[in-house]
Amino acid sequence: EWSFDLPVDPRYDPYPYATQENILTGDCVWNNVIQHGDGSTSGEHGGNVDGIFKPPYGLSMEQSAKLLKCHTSEEWSVKVHEVDPSQLTLREMRYDLKASLIDPDARIMINYDRKGLGQVGGGHFSPLVAYHAPTDSFLVMDVAKYKYPPVWVGADTLFTAMATIDKCGTYDYPKGQERLDDKSSDGTSNKYINPISHE
DSSP: OOOBOOOOOGGGTTSOOOOHHHHTOSHHHHHHTSOBTTOOSOSTTTTOOBTTTSTTOSOOHHHHHHHHHHTBOTTOOOOOOOOOTTTOOHHHHHHHHHHHHHOTTOOEEEEEEGGGGTOSSSEEEEEEEEEEGGGTEEEEOOSOTTTOOOEEEEHHHHHHHHSOOOGGGTOOTTHHHHHSOSBOTTSOBOSOOOTTTOO
């Protein structure tokens, strides 16, 4: 049976609803998704760091695929396709996305730079749900519903927004964090703060 094991957040009980607090918990996520630092022997987790809840925050595309595998039945196949303009053209991306949209067994989650769509923020994951041929546009859903409504995005704009590299996947935490000065010239801290734990 094709299924997706969506957690139930107590705020939305009895309806399954994924939030950052509940979808990123559990043994599968801890063992397969969260990247555990530099391998040193000191610290609470053997010197390892949580690469999701501490700087630089966020998930790489590979981590997101593993996260989906933690919450889906074995019938689901999760594939990651990067939009690299040196390897993939706009025409090929459009074809692949349209083919997936008409496949009743396929689902599409895109990763894009929100600035490329004129939004505030950086890398973001959202479901892609429709294509409109007359305007050559794709419908992006759930772009942070508290901030932005679903939006139709031209294929060329979407291609450009998806063909970016988010520094969350390349930032060398914790060494990069140590290079930051603890205080800026106005006396405030330059260190990143975890919005979930306020650390």
